[in-house]
Amino acid sequence: MHLSPAALVLLSITTAVQAHYTFPRLVVNGKAEEKDWSVTRMTKNANGKNGVENPTSGDIRCYTSQTAANVATVPAGSTIHYVSTQQINHPGPTQYYLAKVPSGSSAKTFDGSGNVWFKIHTSMPVVDKNKQMTWPGQNGYITTNATIPDNTPDGEYLLRVEQIALHMAMQANKAQFYLACSQIQITGGGNGTPGPLVALPGAYKSSDPGILVNIGAIAPDAYKPPGPPVWTGE
């Protein structure tokens, strides 16, 4: 059988789509958001599912998403993760950020602009005896678990998940950022001073060593996730 060039293009597009994913559903202490995109903002790639490749574009913040109808209540200390639409088959770290909604705004409307984002979690690869790297959450259908720090002040926040696919990252602007933002209200928190605070876009450059990287050629423990350090919780 001979496939026409058009059929071959279609085949490769289909294959590419299958390798991509989005995170439409937040899970808090094992309880999932009741339906997709109800507290998580529907991203521009909800259908195509392709990742963001330019880490300095506006899409890197919340993927140019629509606001969601609801706000999830998330007690400080909760374990959170996201359900993925497809298997998370690409290697790379998972990171979570929070942004406190400024007074006068609300989680349903805040656009996440300004130096407001702090990191609460990142994941590093595990190395086996054959020096093969695997990443927490890789090949599963849910993202890595993270804990909302006990000391996070109460209030409304945007919660941002990203999984950075590094299989093509040896070329500039070929790491793929799979990400989503959810509208949450943190309760029962503390008196911490979260930071360092960064802007998105702003925190990442295309040439960051965690973004432009050949993961086959570095020592596995040498990987440096992009962005600020994880907030210590103090």
Ligand SMILES: *[C@@H]1O[C@H](CO)[C@@H](O)[C@H](O)[C@H]1NC(C)=O
């Ligand atoms: C992640 O957290 C959920 C509860 O939200 C728990 O059921 C699950 O076992 C945890 N997974 C891992 C790998 O710790």
